[in-house]
Every structure is written in structure tokens, then in C-alpha cells.
Amino acid sequence: MTEQDILSGLTRILRDLLSDDSIVLTMETKRDEVANWDSFAYVNFIVAVESEFGVKFRVAEVESFENVGAIVRRIGIILSTR
């Protein structure tokens, strides 16, 4: 799975979660740049991402992802070390 695949997967999840098909995520997107992506929606997002990709983030990671790219890279690493 390429980083682009993961990124489009995350985009789809966030669109579904917030019912907003206009959302476009890039590797640089930060949470405060997306409307309604508040801390509660962030927890739900992480839960959905974990279940759709079959991964589990560490608590420290969940609290410190600086942008979408960081999440994409982390998923990439977890999947590649399987």
C-alpha cells in the first residue's frame, strides 16, 4: 500500500465521519484546518482508522501526530513490518 493509498483511505474515512465530501487531505493538513475536526471527532477518526487499516497506535502517538502525513507514515511503517 502506497502513501497515496493510505492518504485517500484517510480522506474517505474523514469524509464519512464528518459527512463532508468536500474534504481534501494532504500530507501537510493539520486538524485545525478542517472544519468540525474537533478533538471528539479526532478520537472517532482514530478509532475508525485503526479498525479499517487493522492497526493500533500507541497512546503517545495518538497524542502527538503533528499532521496527516505523520499518521500516513506511521500506518505505512506498521503495515510494512507485518
Place this chain on the structure above:
Amino acid sequence: MIDWLPFPQDFRSCLRLAVESSSDRLEKLASLAQHRLSFLETIQLDRAVGPAWAESPQGFSTIRLALLSSATVDHLIPAIRVAGLRRRLLFDVHIGPYGQYRQQLLEAESPLHRLHPQVILLSLAAREAIAGVPLTATSAEADAAIGRAIDELRMLWRKARETFHATVIQQTFINIADPLFGSYDRLVAGAPIRLIAHLNERMSDAAAEDGVLVLDIARASERDGLDAWFDMTRWLQAKMEIAPHAAPHYGDFLARVVAAQLGLSKKCLVLDLDNTLWGGVIGDDGPEGIILGEGTGAGEAYLALQRYAKQLRERGVILAICSKNNSATAEAVFRDHPEMLLKLTDIAAFVANWEDKADNLRRIAEQLNIGIDSLVFVDDNPAERARIRQSLPMVAVPELPADAAQYVRCLADAGYFESVAFTADDSLRGEQYSANASREAFLNTSQTMDDYLNGLGMSVSFGPFNNVDLPRIVQLIGKTNQFNPTTRRHSPEDVATLVATDRCITLQFRLLDRFGDNGLVSVMILVPDPQSPDLVEIDTWVMSCRVFGRQLEKEAMNIAVETARRMGVRAFRADYIPTPKNGVIKELYPTLGFELAQEAAPDDGATRWYLYLPDYVPFSTHIVRKQE
């Protein structure tokens, strides 16, 4: 974890279709709710439904639910609402500020007062209740600490009922403690694992005593494993006591308890035969060829389902058979096969033929005089299941696993027969339905209806409410949907309040005949009008569908009129509020001689009726009286 539900086919386009449809949007969304949805799909469906309760749509009931918790519960709300929708309940959910459940209940000005919750759920974490108990606590000290926690809970329960007149549901405590000694924790009075286990036991005892309902999430976490219900990462990240991925399951657990209290639980288990109650096909394999009985794992798997069905019958679930078979061949297995646990006398309706199963299920519901939406249909054949889901969406059809060894677990997990009471009448129900078969046979040999009713040798025993029968009385009021002119539900406290009302008349009726005791089958609550002392309102009148058409409504009215006359009452007032289910008694009041006072109201179609007691001529019936 909600494995008994089928996966949705193309959730995304179904959702879009539902949202874009103007006429039956909510119906389409409700049918989507019948599927095994993921965490994300659950949120999407919930958002599509929106605040549907605000419009009180036809065919759905709104329930105001307050969820009071010591942890974060926001993530559970979509799943609770979706599970409600699965049962045509629209939850208007209120959650208090984080951790402030005490203030919500105790403070006179809390926002809870504006909601007027009908159900209050206390979802608390064990860590708070056992905090401060040292590991070195003696058994007496540990007991005292648990006792204090229970006393506080009881105070909150009392407050919830007195202030809000709500049904109270207390969640059991998930045992999230980690062992300190290992197995030895169980033997150390102050060990957290043991403390939480004791806390749950003492809490359940108190709840049983106080008439509080329980949401047994602790048992669910034992069934699915602690990791399925508690996720340390989510606890640390967001103080979620219930793991988000357990939300769909949690919602269903809660919705089924609320639904049970509203009389919406399923009543009848309809079983297929071939490859469901035994292995193989009786028509092809013959009685010697089918797989059933002790000795082989496969044979015992089918026995396990039979045993479970028999246990369900003992607790009041009606059993029926619906099978594509020759009737004689199928019945012979029940009569003659030495390994069969289920007997013909256990089955209230036996339908084996080659006709469409949807038609047969309709016939079974009709024969048993229960709503078709009270049926659960268990069939190993995916094609039959799909057919029933499509043509009878109100029938529950569990997605049975391929391995017969898992049948019982699947049926139990689905929680179709959730109850909020277990009364003597429940344990007798199986026999009562068997007796109904004998009555039916007698009816077929009777020349006229009058001969039949006369030949039944019916007698009614009656009297005011008493404490012994109170649980059954509350249960009958809660469960009866057909013979129920007002569909007013009363909690045990409501009934107690009504009974204590000055000049209130309560009556309970038990019908007996030569085939047996039908049990406590009808209940009336007549409340005096505060303005005019000689007028009494029929607040509640329910009758079990088992005894329809036996003139009991007439004899009951005779008795009610006599009782009221003795108290100087001159008139009865009664409302009939139509629902999708009580059409059967549309003509009840005119038939009994009541006069229409007010034309159908435009909003709910309710009608108001009066009976002037001085003019009342008692009906002559075939029921003899036995005063209690």
C-alpha cells in the same frame, strides 16, 4: 460483536438512497439499522437520522434517555440511537457534563429537569467505588466500603425515581482491575478484582430489592473478553470507560432493556426443523438417518439447541415450528424419536407444509394471537432467512452460523427475549398455550360458539391489587399492546401511587376453565376524577391476548360497574387512543354500551367515551364468579 445481524449490502448507496428518498426516509434508515454496522457506519447512519424524534413520526416511539456517567460517553450515543431505531425507538439522549452525575440528579436546577427523562441510566466506573480501600483491608472493612458505595447508589436511584419518575437502569461494573497476586486475588478481601466482583453482586441484590433494572455490561465483557470492552489507550486518551469499538454492542444491550420494559421484546421462537433442530433432512434420511442425540458432537449440538429452546419455554417464551416438510413425517419425529428433547406438547403452533414460509409465519402469529413482530425465526437456510427478512422485516431473523455448535450462542447473543420480570405466570405460559390447543380441539367439536363457551366451564376470580401479584400486574400493563385502549405504561412506583390514590379502584382478573388456569390475564385501574367525585376514569385496562373472545371483557365490566356503584360512582370515562397494534379493540367501548363524547381528535385519533352506571344492564356471560 453484533454477529447475529447480517452485513449490509453496499451500505454507502443504501444510505444515500434513504437520505434522498422523501416519503419513507425513516423507514429506509430503520431497515439499514437492522444490519451489522461498523463503528463508522453507525455514526453515519445516526447522522442521517438526525433529530427524528422531534417530529414524533408515525410508527416510532420517542424515549427521553438521560445517560449519567463518571466517564466519557459521547461516543456511545450514535450506537444507542441506532440500536433504538432497530426497535423503532427514537432516543432523545441527554448526557450530563463529564463526571457530574451526582449534581445532575441532586441539584434542583440541573438541566436534567428540563429533559423529563423517562429512563435514567447510571453508567459508573468501579475505580471510583473501590478507591480508598486498602489492599490490607479485612473482610469486614471491605464489606463496609462496598456497603457505603451501595448506599450511595441506592440514594441516587431513589432520587432518580422520586424527582423524575423515571425508570432507573444501573450498569454493572466492568472488572478492569489487573491481578496483583494472580489467582490468589480472589482470596484477598482488599484485592481490587475481588472488590469489584463483590460490588457487582451486592449491587445486583440491591437493584432486585429496589426494583431497579440492570445493564449487565460486566457479563458482556466476560463473554467477549475484557479487551473487547475496555481499551486502555482510549481510557488514557479520552477517559472512555467503554471502548468505542464496543459501542454498537453497548447500544443494542441498552436498547433491548428499554424495549423490554416497553413490552417490545420478542415473545415466540419459531424453529425450522431440518439442519436446525436435527442434522439432515427427515424426508430424505428418515428417522434413523437424521443426526440427533448423545454420542456424537454433531448430534449433541442439535440437542443443545433443543435444550435451550426448552429452557426458554420454561421462562415464558412460546415455541413454534415452521418447516418445509410433510406434517405427519415431521410430527412423528417429535412423537417417536427417542433422542428428541422437544415434545409436541412443548410446541404451541406446529406448521409443516410446502407453502411459503412467510405465509406460514403469518399463520403462526394469527393462531397464537400475537403480533407478527413478536416472532423470532431460526432457520439454517440463508435463502429462507433472506426471503423472510425481505417480505416480513418485522420478524427477527438471526444470522445463524454455519456450525450447529454455535446456534445457541448466536440466539442467546441476540437477546431477543430480554425481560424485566420473571413471574409465576411466565413459567406457566408454555402449559397455557398447550391447553389452548386442547381448547381449540374442543372448539372444533362444538356446534355453536355458545356451546363452546358454555362447555369451557369458565370461572373468574378477581379482587383488588395485592403485593403478591404486583410484579405480574406491572408486567401485564407493560407488555400488552393489543387489548390496551390507552397504551399507558406504568412503572411499579406509578402503580403503587395510583393504588394509594383515594377512591382509586384496582381490579385484577384470573380466568380458569376445565383445561386449566389461564393465569392473571386482565387488569383495570379506575381513577376518580378530581373535579367530580362521582366520575371515574378508566386509566388502564389491559387483557392478555390468550383469552380474547371468551367474554371476559364483559364480565370484567360487570364487576367493575358493581364495584364502582358500591362506592357511589355514577359514570365511567374512557379514552381509546389508537395505535398500530390495538385496532382489535376499536369497538370495545361501544360494544360495552359506552357513548361517544368527543369525535376523533385530529392529531392522534383518540376518542372519549362515557358510561352512565345507573343505565348499565349487566351482560350475561358464561363465566362464573369466584371472589378472592
